[in-house]
Amino acid sequence: MGVIERDKSLRLENVLSLRKKMTQQEVQQEMMKIGKFLQDNGIRKTGPVVTATFAVETDNEQPLMDMEILVPIDRKAELPEGYRLKEVFHLLHAVYARHEGNPNMLQNTYNEMLAYIQQNNLQQITAGYNVNIKEPKSAQELDDMVIDVYIGVNPSIL
Template sequence: MGNIAVGQELRLDNVLSMRTKIKQEDIQQALIQIGQYLERMNIQKQGPIVTATFGVEQISIGTIVDIEILVPTNKRFQPEKPYIFKDKFHLVNAVCARHTGNPALLENTYRDVLSFIASNDLQQITAGYSVNVNELDPSQSPEDLIIDVFIGINPSVL
């Protein structure tokens, strides 16, 4: 288990946001479409893409994920549906852990963070946010991937 840090924050500005329920295998296509939309609107991505999973359900056609995709950009804009614009995204008082390696094993990092939260009597108050620290080019292995995981916790001690 990697190092887990508390009291962390995640801040994004001029954010394109899309929350949707989508088949797991279609997430990559949604990311490509967002990239094409930004290019068409002459908007530059300004920092790492962040995803949050709010729920997962198994149905007859496969796994459906309730996901939000957040893309920090270089300017304010009026988005077209299904996108919305968020002036700021600011997660404070989060527990954070770094996942390095195959994204298929990201679940293990989340399990470690949730176990840390439980064993320290902390109270989770947000979904888990995955920040893609690096973008792999086709020549790189999935083992080179770095993802930071943030989960907001209640700052109150009751």
């Protein structure tokens, strides 16, 4: 993992947003559906896909994640039911780190970031947002993945 930085921001415009409870398999299906919707409507992605997991519960032995998928797109569009358009997504005062390597090790990056937040008496106010900078095209490329992680913290000093 790289260096942890403070006071970073993440700003996206015209963002397709989907937030719902999903299994890992359903997340993959939703990503495919979003890709197909964009392709069918001539809409282009203007940046990397961002995901945030707000909670995880277990349902029938399978983790069920309360998750949001954010996809910046090149224009405002009429979206299918269940999707929202966020004209602006702006995360300020975030703690940031870059995770390079297998996403199975992402929890280690989170653990280091959360320890940093605690050691510096910061107050976490958002879920972690994962920005997929380099996505794998095959299972062999998983170890080459690059994910930027942002966690919003309270800018107030209390």
